[in-house]
Amino acid sequence: MIHHHYQAYYQTLDLAAENDVAQLLFPGWRNSLEKPFLFLGDFHPCLFTNLLRSFLEDSDDSEEGQYDFINKPYQFAVAWRNASKNLMVKIEQIERGLRLMVPELNSRVRVLQGEFLERVAVKWVKYEGRKGNLRGEVEEALVGKMEEMTCAFLDANRIRRSVLSEIMGATNVYQAALFLEALSQFLVGFRNADLISEFERKRENNRV
Amino acid sequence: MITREGAEETKEIDDTSETLKCLTLCKRDYTKREQKASATRLMKARWELEGLIEEQLNRYEVHYNRTMVPVRLKDVAQLLMPNWASPHELTAFAWLGDWRPSAVLSLLHSLTHSAFPSPSSLSNSVGMERLLSQLINDIRIEEAVLDEEMAEIQSTCILHLRPSPTDYWAGGLTLESVRSEIKKINGVITKAHQLRFKALKLVVKKVLARTDAAEFLIAFMGIQELIHEITTQNRFTKGPVSVPVKALAPA
DSSP, X not given: OHHHHHHXXXXXXXXXXXXXXXXXXXXXXXXXXXXXXXXXXXXXXHHHHXXXXXXXXXXXXXXXXXXXXXXXXXXXXXXXXXXXXXXXXXXXXXXXHHHHHHHHHHHHHHHHHHHHHHHHHHHXXXXXXXXXXXXXXXXXXXXXXXXXXXXXXXXXXXXXXXXXXXXXXXXXXHHHHHHHHXXXXXXXXXXXXXXXXXXXXXXXXXXX | OHHHHHHHHHHHHHHHHXXXXXXXXXXXXXXXXXXXXXXXXXXXXXXXXXXHHHHHHHHHHHHHXXXXXXXXXXXXHHHHSOTTSOHHHHHHHEETTEEOHHHHHHHHHHHHHTTOSOTTTTTTOHHHHHHHHHHHHHHHHHHHHHHHHHHHXXXXXXXXXXXXXXXXXXXXXXXXXXXXXXXXXXXXXXXXXXXXXXXXXXIIIIISOHHHHHHHHHHHHHHHHHHHHHHHSGGGOOOSOOOOHHHHSOO
């Protein structure tokens, strides 16, 4: 159910991107707490695998006594104990994929921006920096690049979506529930109104 | 007598030629002085140009040093997605909140290829071409390193910013934990700014001659302004994005 919600959320982003990708890459509706953590418009896909890993690593040294048994059945408490070897293999596989895909996306954006500036430079020389038709031609170039940027954004979302569904596929129902709970808690944390207002007021004393 | 007269005549002639000589000398002096003066003017203009370029570079340096020091935590978000720029502008050329360092060098590359500003001195220079592509390569690598650093922070932040699964009641996000993450991100932005300035300095000081550097700075500013103008006009300010409700219905 929650998984469906996430999938629907990313599909919505995809649809909106076809309308105007720039507003999704630099979303004004995100608060200043969230913005620094966004990668191509949303959270980084590696965040999902890191969360999953943290469950597996925590389970090694966690004490049963610390767990909240009152509200949760025993199955949740032991969900990560003796997690199958397959799950570890699966995580590594997903991570390997991400290590290839993420830098590839970064360089794709770089190439797209480079191509755009190159075209602008050519026009700039052609019209000797005088306005004239320069504006129109640069505009055309920009519209064209936005379309290609949309593809890059859709790919970033596709990666996020597929990492999520692969994790859902690799975990059992208790593990998946705990995973989604933690993910949602994490995301909701960014929307904590008290924290945001404190955050926005807070001065950074130790300057860099 | 004759000898005396002759001597006087000779003297007169001597005087005349002396005067002539003097005149030519004076004239040569004058021309020389003129040349010297204009050379001085040229030198002065050169110094002035150098001074102006230096000033412009300093301005960039101050700009990046100033923006590097965020006063409040939320300023980091402002650095990454500044309000003054439209989303399209940022999409078109921003990297970690401002122009991409490697793009400056590529810009120079394509400007020189489109015969700017003096084709003879620039585009034919094989040495410069080689130097430029070497620099583009180096800067790209440094960019990729910073991309990696940023990705590392963004993807491990969940480990620091969520309640521990074994300590369920410890509460969610705390200001302290956020602060340390934001600080790391700010560190990356600082390095990005330094890289930007480095790229610009390389172009202006190493690659280009003075007059070309001036032309380049003008084009660099002009192009940024142009893109800003274009992206803030009606066509690109579409208002909030929306998705038709029908499209959201489960398939």
